[in-house]
Amino acid sequence: MQVTSRDATGTTTDKFNCSVCPVRDHAVCSRCNPEEFEQFKAIRRIRSFSKGAHIMRAGEPMTSVGSLTRGSAYLRRSLEDGRRQMVGLLMPGDFIGRPGRREVAFDIIAGTEVQLCQFRIGDFERILQASPAVSRRLLEMTLDELDAARLWMLVLGRATSRERLTSLFALLVQHDARHMSRKIGISAKIELPFARSDIAEFLGLTIETVSRRFSDLQGDGLIRIEGRRKILIPDYLALIAETGDSESWRHEFHGEVCLSSAVE
Numbered sequence: 001m002q003v004t005s006r007d008a009t010g011t012t013t014d015k016f017n018c019s020v021c022p023v024r025d026h027a028v029c030s031r032c033n034p035e036e037f038e039q040f041k042a043i044r045r046i047r048s049f050s051k052g053a054h055i056m057r058a059g060e061p062m063t064s065v066g067s068l069t070r071g072s073a074y075l076r077r078s079l080e081d082g083r084r085q086m087v088g089l090l091m092p093g094d095f096i097g098r099p100g101r102r103e104v105a106f107d108i109i110a111g112t113e114v115q116l117c118q119f120r121i122g123d124f125e126r127i128l129q130a131s132p133a134v135s136r137r138l139l140e141m142t143l144d145e146l147d148a149a150r151l152w153m154l155v156l157g158r159a160t161s162r163e164r165l166t167s168l169f170a171l172l173v174q175h176d177a178r179h180m181s182r183k184i185g186i187s188a189k190i191e192l193p194f195a196r197s198d199i200a201e202f203l204g205l206t207i208e209t210v211s212r213r214f215s216d217l218q219g220d221g222l223i224r225i226e227g228r229r230k231i232l233i234p235d236y237l238a239l240i241a242e243t244g245d246s247e248s249w250r251h252e253f254h255g256e257v258c259l260s261s262a263v264e
Contacts, residue, residue: 016046022069023068023069028067028141029137031134031136031137032134033133036127036134040127045119046115046118048113049071049115049116051112051113054110055096055109056108057104058077058107060103060104062104065098065099066096068091070113071114073110074090074198074202076106085204088106095138096108099138100125111198151245152167154245156203158244159244162242163242163243163245166222166239167245169190169239170240172193173233184236186236186237187233187235188236189230189231189232191229192229196214222235
């Protein structure tokens with residue numbers, strides 16, 4: 001029997017087939033043995049959030065964690081005077097929440113329609129303590145996130161507006177490659193997870209500057225804009241040459257070459 005409930009933020013259901021989960025190969029549960037996987041299935045709940053909904057709010061108790069299975073979200077921090085800044089993107093397969101932490105550190109907001117495989121934090125921590133495989137996978141994901149954050153600090157601190165936007169495109173290409181468990185080819189197609197106003201906030205730019213850079217990159221043949229959100233990148237190497245740090249974007253954060261042999 002399917003059980004579905006709604007609250008102020010989203011919809012919860014117990015109907016979900018884990019065998020066809022789109023992030024099964026790289027989520028936090030990806031290294032589980034069959035027994036551990038069954039334990040995860042017993043404690044998980046599937047939650048859906050509409051665009052703009054708060055998945056978690058800064059300062060609230062950390063009551064749950066989970067894996068983003070569909071859609072995209074972002075982390076945002078607000079200052080006392082009302083200024084705010086996106087400080088991270090969350091894409092399918094990314095882990096949301098922090099075991100062992102008492103409070104949520106950032107607002108986590110759905111940038112699109114979002115689906116989350118969610119666990120009560122106490123249940124998850126019990127599996128984490130009992131399973132070396134889950135602990136190792138979570139550590140890998142955390143270290144990858146740390147490396148990505150350090151690279152993004154360089155982008156925001158030193159890069160030009162053109163370099164920031166091309167770096168964002170490269171980041172999205174790599175996310176898609178990991179999600180599909182494939183290497184990056186000569187060309188790539190991405191779907192922007194947010195509106196241009198949100199992209200401007202994430203990159204620390206004005207929306208006017210972002211719009212100009214979109215036009216410049218399309219005029220230079222580095223991208224083709226297809227509809228509101230889809231971007232075709234005809235030549236990935238040409239794109240990352242515009243980031244100011246092409247070597248970083250030629251590799252996954254864990255050091256493996258992410259480009260297919262066709263573009264070597």
